[in-house]
Every structure is written in structure tokens, then in C-alpha cells.
Amino acid sequence: MKNIEQIYTGCLAQGAYFIHSDGEAAVIDPLRETSPYIKKAEEQGVKIKYIFETHFHADFVSGHVDLANKTGAQIVYGPNSPTEYEKHTATDGEEFKVGKLTIRVLHTPGHTPESSSFLLFDENGKEQAIFTGDTLFIGDVGRPDLAQKATGLTQEDLAGWLFDSLRNKIMTLPDDIIVYPAHGAGSACGKNMSSETWDTLGNQKRTNYALRPDMTRDEFIKEVTDGLMPPPQYFAKNAKLNKTGYESIDTVLERGAQPLSPAEFEVLAEERDVLMLDVRDQEIFVKGHIPGSIYISLDGSFAPWVGALIPDLEQKIILITPAGREEEAVKRLARVGYDHAIGYLKGGFEAWKDSGKEVDTIETISVDEFVETYKKDNSINVVDVRKPGEWGASHVIDAQHFALDYINENMAEINPDKKYYLHCMSGNRSTIACSILQARGFRNLINVHGKFDDIKESGMPMEGTCPSLKK
Numbered sequence: 001m002k003n004i005e006q007i008y009t010g011c012l013a014q015g016a017y018f019i020h021s022d023g024e025a026a027v028i029d030p031l032r033e034t035s036p037y038i039k040k041a042e043e044q045g046v047k048i049k050y051i052f053e054t055h056f057h058a059d060f061v062s063g064h065v066d067l068a069n070k071t072g073a074q075i076v077y078g079p080n081s082p083t084e085y086e087k088h089t090a091t092d093g094e095e096f097k098v099g100k101l102t103i104r105v106l107h108t109p110g111h112t113p114e115s116s117s118f119l120l121f122d123e124n125g126k127e128q129a130i131f132t133g134d135t136l137f138i139g140d141v142g143r144p145d146l147a148q149k150a151t152g153l154t155q156e157d158l159a160g161w162l163f164d165s166l167r168n169k170i171m172t173l174p175d176d177i178i179v180y181p182a183h184g185a186g187s188a189c190g191k192n193m194s195s196e197t198w199d200t201l202g203n204q205k206r207t208n209y210a211l212r213p214d215m216t217r218d219e220f221i222k223e224v225t226d227g228l229m230p231p232p233q234y235f236a237k238n239a240k241l242n243k244t245g246y247e248s249i250d251t252v253l254e255r256g257a258q259p260l261s262p263a264e265f266e267v268l269a270e271e272r273d274v275l276m277l278d279v280r281d282q283e284i285f286v287k288g289h290i291p292g293s294i295y296i297s298l299d300g301s302f303a304p305w306v307g308a309l310i311p312d313l314e315q316k317i318i319l320i321t322p323a324g325r326e327e328e329a330v331k332r333l334a335r336v337g338y339d340h341a342i343g344y345l346k347g348g349f350e351a352w353k354d355s356g357k358e359v360d361t362i363e364t365i366s367v368d369e370f371v372e373t374y375k376k377d378n379s380i381n382v383v384d385v386r387k388p389g390e391w392g393a394s395h396v397i398d399a400q401h402f403a404l405d406y407i408n409e410n411m412a413e414i415n416p417d418k419k420y421y422l423h424c425m426s427g428n429r430s431t432i433a434c435s436i437l438q439a440r441g442f443r444n445l446i447n448v449h450g451k452f453d454d455i456k457e458s459g460m461p462m463e464g465t466c467p468s469l470k471k
Helices: 035-044 065-070 153-170 203-208 217-225 234-244 249-257 262-269 282-288 302-309 324-336 348-354 366-378 388-393 429-438 452-457
Strands: 004-009 014-021 024-028 045-052 074-077 093-099 101-107 116-121 127-133 177-179 275-276 316-320 341-344 364-366 381-384 420-423 443-447
Touching: 004 035, 014 035, 014 093, 014 177, 024 035, 024 093, 024 364, 035 065, 045 093, 065 074, 065 127, 074 341, 074 348, 093 203, 093 302, 093 366, 153 217, 249 324, 249 341, 262 275, 262 316, 262 341, 262 348, 282 302, 282 429, 282 443, 302 324, 302 429, 316 348, 324 341, 341 348, 348 443, 366 420, 366 452, 420 429, 429 443
Parallel strands: 024 045, 045 074, 127 177, 275 316, 316 341, 364 443, 381 420, 420 443
Antiparallel strands: 004 014, 014 024, 093 101, 101 116, 116 127
């Protein structure tokens, strides 16, 4: 539809929506930064009237509070959505006018108790699109286990609600309406999401496993709860921020984008409560970095890995970034609630090196070198940091395993006196793992850079499922 713009952010696999008509606009599930939506309103010559939130997001901090403060727009949630800031709690079926368009609230609990979808009608009263949040994805539905602790409900209780919401509120709608979800493939809010970011409802009824017409309630509950990985530790913390509110993004950006000379950077780095985060390219990092720094590249799933691996949202962070990407790094940290970046290394790593300060490296080898080493001595210690599903499908025989997500819990499984070869699917996760272990004092680490498929095809002995160390 010409009145709808999907604003998709790849690193979070998140879709926000800008809807406008006849001088008015609404934004659905905005990200933390407000400037893209304000700029769009200015370009379209419209005033943002409403900010609709489908639920209390767990995987990112929404920009609803800041955007409302800057534009005067009204925040709208569906039923069962207590907050510590001013907003409108809509009733099930309540309608809102945006120019000549109408948006109807459909309470669709299941992913969370407050989850709602927003049904859009054109000026003639015809259903055009539905914004389903995390209730219905393309190819999947929202996981029902994220709100258990906060509600006292079981994941089976919530899955039952989700079944009812889908059957009674969404699947009864016309097949030709467009489904616009909050996430696509890569998000941890579902299990099997498609890389497509929208579809017709009719096609989802035909192809989405969770919408099978002959599916019973018990079958649905079993299928959507089967194989769920524990949610990342930051999810509950982000959901809380979305309920309570947060510091202005402008303040966060100003504090984090402070340039620090190598000397100033070094003083802060020596403080026990400050973490050095290097967000440069993987191949550049392994060849030279500041001792004690942690690597998570900006190019890729930056925010989810930060959320999985840095346990404290209050963590003070100083940044080593590529030139010109300092503010981007601070902004992307803030998207997942890490608001306490306190500066970046002015001039980047080159300024540090040119000042004569100490530099560290990570020994990195190719897949071919790894295979040759293994052929000479098959007793070498191999650590696989891929996810359990990847490990279960195929892995090097006798390799140790723990998913990168749980490296902090598995540190004791690594003997500092032994040499380890770490690998993943491509070399990115193993580089992150090596940087964390190295920062904790482990030195006998060799990073394998290259594709796991090439390791498999090399003839190294493989096996299927076998017990991992932990999780």
C-alpha cells in the first residue's frame, strides 16, 4: 500500500511501520532512535498522531517514549498493558482515525498477555493490512515463553491463548489482507521465521505450520513450545524498560560519542567497571587489538550478541570503532538498552598503536591449516561454539561444545594450560569467543577462520548428535 512504509532493520530483524493519510501519521513499533520517523513526517508533510505498540518488546527498546515527547503523539497499547508513563490503553475493537484510514485494535494475547494486532482499513472501510507484532510471523508464530516469570503463567497457558487469538481474531480475516509482522528471520522471538518480511494472510494459512486448519489446540501447544532455546538474558530487562521508560536517546548519544585520546582511553580501560568493546571487522581485530578488549563486529547481528554476552545493562562501555561509525555504535547499543557507553577511542586503533601502547593479536588459521593440524594429531582440543541445533546436526568427533551464548557459564570447562582450536560456522562467533577468553587470561587459543561446511567436506571424522557440555 502506498500509505504504508516498512522500515526494516536487518541487525535486529525488526520491522517498524510508518502509516500516513491526509496530513496525519501513525508509527507502529518504532526503534529507539526517533529521527527516522520525524524526518519521514517532515518529508510527507504530516503530523505523527499515534504511536502504536504491539506489546512490551523484549528484544529491543522501543522509541515510543522519546517519540511521543518530541512530537506530542499519543502512545497506544492494547489491554493488559500497565506502564509508568502516560499512554492510552485501548479496548479490544477500539478504532483510531489516521487521516482517512482507520486502525482497529485486536487484542491477540499469547506471545505476551498484552499482545495486540492492529487492523488497517482504507478510506472505503475495506481491510487492507494487519500489523501482527510478535503474534504472527511469516512462516511462524511468536514464542510463548517470554512472559512466564512476570505473569506466573506457563508457556503452555500462553500457547493456548495464542492458538485462540490466531483462530478467532486473525484467521477469520479476508485472505487478501497483507500481514506485516514485527520480525523476520534472525530474530530470537520465534523459531522458524521466513526471510520474507510480509505476505498475504491467505498464503500464510496455506504455508505456515501453526495455521494448519486441521491442527488441534493440543497439537499447536506442543509444536510451538517444542525446542525453544532459553531466551537471551537481556530480553526481560528490555521488556521492563519498555514498561517503565528510559533516558532520552539524545542524552545517551551525547554521552557515548565522546572522543577519548589514547591516554584518556587507557585510564578508563584500567578501571574495573569499564568494558572495552571493539566493533571493527573480524579479520582486522585478530591482527591487532587493545589487550583486554572484547570483539563484536558492527557488521552483523551486533545488538543481539551484545545483549547475549554483556550481562549488565548498566555496564560502562568504551568503544574502538571504524572511523565515522562512532555514533552508530552508541545508537545500536542503546537499541537493546545498553545506555552507558562513555566514549570512543579518537583516531581508532591506529591512534593507539601509533602512541606506542601495547597491542595483542589472536592466532588465526584457515580451515585447510586446521585440517592439516588435525590429520597430524587427532588428539588436539577442538571447541565448537555453534548453537545446539548446529552441533547436533554435525560436528567434529570428540570436540567439546558450548554455544557462544553461554560462554560465561562454561568458562570453567576450558583448561588454561591446554591449547584449544575454536571454530563455529564461519569464524565470527569463534573470534568473539576467543576475544572473551583472551580478555579473561586464556592464552593458548587458536581461532579457525572459515566455513564449517569446508571442515565437513575435508574428510575430518564427524558425528551427529551427542551430549554437549552445557546448554
